[in-house]
Amino acid sequence: MFRKIAIFIVGIVLWGSSSARAWSNPMFTVNVYNDVRVSPALLQHSESIAGKIFQQAGFAILWRDCTPNRVEGRQMCLGSRDEIALAVRIIPHSLSLSGEAFGVAFVGSDGQGAQADVFYSGIEQLTNDSSANPADIMGHVMAHELGHLLLGLNSHSSLGIMQAHWNDRQLRQMSMGFLKFDKRQSEAIGTRLLSVHVMRQDELERREY
Ligand SMILES: [Zn+2]
Numbered sequence: 155m156f157r158k159i160a161i162f163i164v165g166i167v168l169w170g171s172s173s174a175r176a177w178s179n180p181m182f183t184v185n186v187y188n189d190v191r192v193s194p195a196l197l198q199h200s201e202s203i204a205g206k207i208f209q210q211a212g213f214a215i216l217w218r219d220c221t222p223n224r225v226e227g228r229q230m231c232l233g234s235r236d237e238i239a240l241a242v243r244i245i246p247h248s249l250s251l252s253g254e255a256f257g258v259a260f261v262g263s264d265g266q267g268a269q270a271d272v273f274y275s276g277i278e279q280l281t282n283d284s285s286a287n288p289a290d291i292m293g294h295v296m297a298h299e300l301g302h303l304l305l306g307l308n309s310h311s312s313l314g315i316m317q318a319h320w321n322d323r324q325l326r327q328m329s330m331g332f333l334k335f336d337k338r339q340s341e342a343i344g345t346r347l348l349s350v351h352v353m354r355q356d357e358l359e360r361r362e363y
Contacts, residue, residue, distance in 0.1 A: 180347050181214035182238040184300065185231050188221040190244045190274045196289050197244075203293025204300065207315060207333070211340035213347065236354045238347060240268050240303050242296055247275040256280075256295045256320070265306030270299035286325050294328055301335065304343045311336065 188197055201217045208215055220231035220241070233239050248258065248271070255276035261267035272295050281288045294315065301316050302309050310318040315333040317324055327333050335343065 179214060180212065180344060180351070181216060182240060182347060183216045183218060183233065184296075185218050185220040185233075185239055185241045187241065187243040188219065190246055191221075192244060192274065192288075192292075196292070199289035200292035200296060203290060204296040207294070207297040207335065208300070211335040211343060213343060236351075236358055238350050238354070240270070240300060242270050242272060242299065244272045244274055244292075247273050256291075257299045259299045259302030261302055261307060263307075267303040267306075270296075270303055272296060272299060280320075280325075284322075284325050286328060290328060294333055297333075301339070301343075304346050305339060306346070309339075311339070314339070 184201075186197065186201070192200075197219075201215075205215045205217070216237075218230055255273065257270060257272040257276075259267055259270040272292065274292075277288055277291045277295060280286065280291055297315055305316070310316050314336050316335070316339060317333075320328075324333065
């Protein structure tokens with residue numbers, strides 16, 4: 155009951171904000187750190203697959219290559235004060251997590267997080283063991299980990315893109331384009347993005363006074 159009331163109040167606060175009403179095209183930025191140096195074609199294809207999954211949920215992603223030693227990347231990756239930026243780092247394998255095959259999202263006890271790692275060795279292994287292509291797998295892994303960052307704690311579900319374990323069944327669903335965010339998850343992502351957006355706009359407006 156308390157939870158329902160809290161959500162209702164947040165809804166009213168956000169609806170009452172002029173900056174919330176003006177945000178007709180919810181979007182966020184993803185800074186990509188390609189530590190493994192996967193090919194630009196594979197990276198772009200993966201990003202377009204992850205982007206499509208978010209687009210189907212109603213959100214646009216601006217992708218930025220922030221790989222070290224790319225001068226232009228470093229300049230752009232400073233970002234702007236009003237943007238919502240998350241980071242995805244593609245690394246060879248997990249340094250500490252034995253149970254995580256494909257990636258991990260760093261989410262604090264408050265449910266907030268901004269960085270996820272994708273483990274390329276797990277993706278490569280699954281590519282070798284199945285008929286799925288690496289871009290398809292990496293794109294879906296990126297979408298899943300970004301989902302964790304935007305949905306907070308306990309965000310696995312029994313269906314769709316936020317399923318915890320991926321086996322043959324999920325790979326079939328992946329190939330058919332069935333791994334998506336459901337309505338409840340899409341709404342939760344929208345609420346999270348909107349609340350951060352409103353906070354940023356309010357900060358900017360305060361600075362202008
Ligand atoms: Zn997960």
